[in-house]
Amino acid sequence: MTVTTTAYRPALLVLEARARAYARTWLIPTVTTVVAPLLFLAAMGLGLGGLVDRRGAADLAGGSYLAFLAPGLLAASAMQAGVQESAWPVRLGVHWQKTYVAALTTPLAPRDLVDGHLLWVALRLLAGAAAFAVAAVVLGAADPAGAALAVGPGVLTGLAVAAPVAAWTVTLERDHRLIALIRFGVTPLFLFSGTFFPIAQLPGPLRAVAAATPLWHGVELARAAAVARPPALPAAVHLAYLAAWIVGGWLVARHTFARRLIR
Amino acid sequence: MSDVIEARGLVKRFGAFTAVDGIDVRVGRGEAFGFLGPNGAGKSSTMRMIGAVSPPTAGHLRVLGRDPATDGPAIRRRLGVVPQEDMLDTELTVAENLLIHGRYFGLPVRDLRPRIARLLDFVQLADRAGDRVEPLSGGMKRRLVIARALLNDPELLLLDEPTTGLDPQARHLVWDRLYRLKQQGVTLVLTTHYMDEAEQLCDRLVVMDAGRIVAEGSPRDLVAAHATREVLELRFPPGGRNGELAALEGIADRVEELPDRVLLYTADAERAAAAVTARGLRPDGVVVRRSTLEDVFLRLTGRSLVE
Numbered sequence: 001m002t003v004t005t006t007a008y009r010p011a012l013l014v015l016e017a018r019a020r021a022y023a024r025t026w027l028i029p030t031v032t033t034v035v036a037p038l039l040f041l042a043a044m045g046l047g048l049g050g051l052v053d054r055r056g057a058a059d060l061a062g063g064s065y066l067a068f069l070a071p072g073l074l075a076a077s078a079m080q081a082g083v084q085e086s087a088w089p090v091r092l093g094v095h096w097q098k099t100y101v102a103a104l105t106t107p108l109a110p111r112d113l114v115d116g117h118l119l120w121v122a123l124r125l126l127a128g129a130a131a132f133a134v135a136a137v138v139l140g141a142a143d144p145a146g147a148a149l150a151v152g153p154g155v156l157t158g159l160a161v162a163a164p165v166a167a168w169t170v171t172l173e174r175d176h177r178l179i180a181l182i183r184f185g186v187t188p189l190f191l192f193s194g195t196f197f198p199i200a201q202l203p204g205p206l207r208a209v210a211a212a213t214p215l216w217h218g219v220e221l222a223r224a225a226a227v228a229r230p231p232a233l234p235a236a237v238h239l240a241y242l243a244a245w246i247v248g249g250w251l252v253a254r255h256t257f258a259r260r261l262i263r
Numbered sequence: 264m265s266d267v268i269e270a271r272g273l274v275k276r277f278g279a280f281t282a283v284d285g286i287d288v289r290v291g292r293g294e295a296f297g298f299l300g301p302n303g304a305g306k307s308s309t310m311r312m313i314g315a316v317s318p319p320t321a322g323h324l325r326v327l328g329r330d331p332a333t334d335g336p337a338i339r340r341r342l343g344v345v346p347q348e349d350m351l352d353t354e355l356t357v358a359e360n361l362l363i364h365g366r367y368f369g370l371p372v373r374d375l376r377p378r379i380a381r382l383l384d385f386v387q388l389a390d391r392a393g394d395r396v397e398p399l400s401g402g403m404k405r406r407l408v409i410a411r412a413l414l415n416d417p418e419l420l421l422l423d424e425p426t427t428g429l430d431p432q433a434r435h436l437v438w439d440r441l442y443r444l445k446q447q448g449v450t451l452v453l454t455t456h457y458m459d460e461a462e463q464l465c466d467r468l469v470v471m472d473a474g475r476i477v478a479e480g481s482p483r484d485l486v487a488a489h490a491t492r493e494v495l496e497l498r499f500p501p502g503g504r505n506g507e508l509a510a511l512e513g514i515a516d517r518v519e520e521l522p523d524r525v526l527l528y529t530a531d532a533e534r535a536a537a538a539v540t541a542r543g544l545r546p547d548g549v550v551v552r553r554s555t556l557e558d559v560f561l562r563l564t565g566r567s568l569v570e
Contacts (some may be wrong), residue, residue, distance in 0.1 A: 008367070017363045091451075102350035104316050106367035107336035125367050262316060263277070 008106050014116020015123075018089070019102070022120075033084070033128045038135050044196065045069045051162075055250055060198075062227040070141035071150045072195035074132050075157045075218040081128050081157030083165050083186050085121045086180055087197035090169040094260065102263060104231035107112035110257035116167065118250060121162045122155060142226050149225035156242045157218025163249025165255045194219040219242045265328050266451050267292050267315055267419050273322035275308045284474035285322065292418075295451040300471035301566065306454035307347060309471075310423045313452065315400045327418060329477045340368065341416030347424050349404045353397035357388055357407055360396060365414040365516050373467035374407040375414070381408040386440055392507060399530075404435025409440060420444065422453040426460060438463055458556035472564045482556055492517055493532035496538065497525045498548035507544055514538045519561060526561075528554070 019204030022029070049065030060068040093113075100113050132154070133147035142150070165181075172178060192202065193215040199207050209217050217238040224231040231238055275283040283305040290296045291487065297357040298306040311317035312324060315331035315338045322545045323333055326338050328371050351360050358379055366374040369495055383389045386406035398403065405425065414418060426434040438455040445451055462482045469508050470478040470485070478485055495515065501506055508525070511518055512533050515527035539546070561567060 013367055013369065016366060020359065020363055020366075021352060021355060024356075024359065085408055097352055098348060098350040099352050102346065102364065102411075103367055105314060105339060105342070105344035105346065106364065107340045107369075107414075109336065262318065 001218065008115075010112035011115035011119060014103070014108065015119045018120035019123075020114065022046055022124075028086070029124075033077070033081040034067060034131045035156035037080075037128075037132055040077075041066075041070060041073050041132075041136065041139065042139065045073075046139070061223055061229045066139070066141045068223070069196065069226060070136040070139075070147075071153075071222035072219045074129055074136070074150050074154045074226075075222040076190050076193070076195040076215060078129050078158035079123050079125070079131060079161050079215045080186060080190060080220065081125055082160070082162035083182060085124050085158075086117070086162035086165040087169045087182075089117065090166050091172075091178070094170050095173070104261055110261045111254045113261075114250065114257050116255045117222040118159065118163060118253070121166075122159055125155045125158035125162075126151070129158075146226040146228060150222040153192055153218050153221035153242075154240075156239070157215060159220070160214035160218065160242045160249070163246050163253055165249075167249050167253035168257050172259045186229060189213055190216050194223075213241070214242055214245045216262070250259065265549075266290060266325075267327060268296075269323070270309075270313075271323040271556065273309070273312065273324055274320045275305070275312060275317065278319045281474055283312070286469075286471075286474075286476050290450065290452055290471065290478075292450055293448050295445045295453075295466045296539070297452075297465035298454040298471055299458065299461045299465075299470035299560070300454075301456055301466050301560075303443075303462060303473075304471040305474040307423055308561050310421055310452070310454055314342060314344050314421050326393065328449055337547040339416065341418045343412035343415065343420040345405075345408050345412045345420070345422040345425055346425070349408050351396050351407065351411075354395065356393050356395055357383065357399070360407065361411055361414060363412050368415045370415065373472040378414065379410075383415055385413075385443075386410045387436070388470055400433065401435060402429050405433070405437055406440065407431060407439070407500065413444075417449070419450045419452065422451065424454055424456070426455075426457065434460075458560070461556055468556075470560055470563060472560075472566075476565045485556060485559045488559075490558040491529050492529040492554060493528075494552050494554050495527040495529060495532040495535045495539070496550040496552065497527065497546040497547070499525065499546050506547075510542050510544055511539065512562060514542075520565070524548075526558070528558070 011258045045066035049069065052065040057130050067074040079109060102109065103113060129151040133151050136142045137144050137147050192206070193199070193213050199210040199216060202210055221235060222239045224235065266286060266289045270286060270288040272285050273283055274281070276283050286309065291467065298309060300306050308317065312319050313326055313333065315326065315335040318332055327341055329338050332340055341421065361379045361568065362372070362375055365379070383392050386409055388403060388406055388410065391399065391403065426437050429437065438460070441451060445464065451464065465482060467481050469476045478489065480488065492501065508520065511525070511527065515529040517528040519526040527535050536549055536551060557567070
């Protein structure tokens with residue numbers, strides 16, 4: 001055998017496999033992760049935003065509601081995509097079609113599946129956030145430089161949920177908890193983590209809950225980047241918080257994948 | 264030449280449950296070897312340990328001369344695996360499934376394309392290469408999984424219940440392909456609870472029950488050692504059997520009573536049938552047949568293979 005194996009190569013093979021499978025079934029996931037957020041931006045930003053701005057909302061970062069909403073929605077959409085893109089492929093690969101299980105009959109190990117899976121999610125998040133940023137510029141919701149700068153925080157926000165969701169999903173034998181997470185976890189997070197209004201408007205205890213979610217930190221970073229305004233906490237703190245979720249989720253996922261698949 | 268598989272005192276426990284309870288197995292290069300036993304006998308657990316995806320709880324195991332606990336990837340690179348479930352991506356085409364799996368071995372796409380064409384030819388799926396997997400029949404999916412297991416040109420092919428759930432015609436197509444592989448010198452290790460599958464494909468097999476090996480040998484030797492040459496099967500009307508059993512005394516070497524029939528083990532079943540008639544018994548059904556591995560299993564464990 002002349003194949004030289006480096007540590008990252010197996011993960012790239014998994015990434016490639018995900019890309020090949022995606023090339024075949026790209027339409028529906030693309031519509032749900034790109035088109036749906038844009039509908040939100042148009043309806044809430046332009047429609048509702050028109051009303052908000054008329055009542056005078058000068059203290060909103062960015063000056064207009066549309067400019068306030070766009071970076072928040074970019075991060076919140078990445079969070080949603082991070083959950084969906086992580087949970088269902090793991091379900092499919094480990095529990096339904098078991099293509100991840102079949103992959104383990106090759107030289108690949110569970111950690112390669114985790115690494116390749118998260119690399120693929122990162123690419124999908126990057127594509128989704130970039131598409132959203134372009135649309136936000138076209139709609140006049142952000143200037144090109146600010147929109148481009150908000151893409152990075154968006155990808156980090158998505159990964160900060162994708163990694164722990166992958167780690168957790170692999171341990172589930174049935175769907176109901178995952179569906180509960182999406183219905184009762186993701187939706188409130190989407191609505192109340194500073195995307196549509198500043199969390200200062202929340203009652204005290206809820207404000208603390210919102211501030212503990214990775215999404216709020218991502219929204220703060222994305223908004224700071226888009227409208228050139230300092231975030232609630234130093235940027236390094238927000239970044240470190242997101243990084244902790246990503247790295248923690250990733251390491252736990254390597255552990256839970258191995259425990260579920262090698263037994 | 265060293266053995267392809269070498270296991271001594273191999274044990275697999277899941278919590279308090281012991282799936283494999285100290286088995287010794289050796290499989291030589293080019294052999295077709297079988298694990299025969301009912302569901303839950305420990306066959307699949309054994310296969311997963313040999314496939315280097317399940318660490319043994321105790322015992323010694325070498326596959327292709329290496330230790331699966333430390334050399335898993337290196338072993339799996341040289342194995343072909345047909346798992347019990349197909350594990351195909353049903354949204355993708357036949358050829359795409361093979362390409363993606365082949366890439367996991369790091370094989371270049373330019374080498375994989377002709378290899379995939381050749382393998383699809385071999386498993387008689389060449390005309391379905393561009394079709395989605397989902398609508399394929401169970402037998403076609405199974406043959407596709409066999410092609411997938413051959414992508415890396417394996418030295419050892421592991422097949423976990425290769426034909427379970429297939430109709431007879433589909434099973435024979437699979438058996439035919441496996442027989443060809445055997446003729447080409449590929450080492451085959453398979454599990455089955457079909458005695459006809461074991462008889463058709465295996466040079467040598469072990470009979471497993473409750474995590475242990477209860478017998479070992481060629482199908483012919485096992486039948487010779489644990490059963491008579493022929494069997495007379497009698498069916499009696501439900502409930503009307505008590506008197507008959509006593510009346511059968513002395514006709515055969517051994518009598519086994521099953522829920523639906525009575526088996527008489529004897530060297531000459533025709534003669535036994537004549538004796539049954541001579542004693543005035545009138546069973547609903549009379550079948551004369553040769554002994555099979557099913558009878559061996561019944562003899563060794565007191566139970567049928569397929570319940």
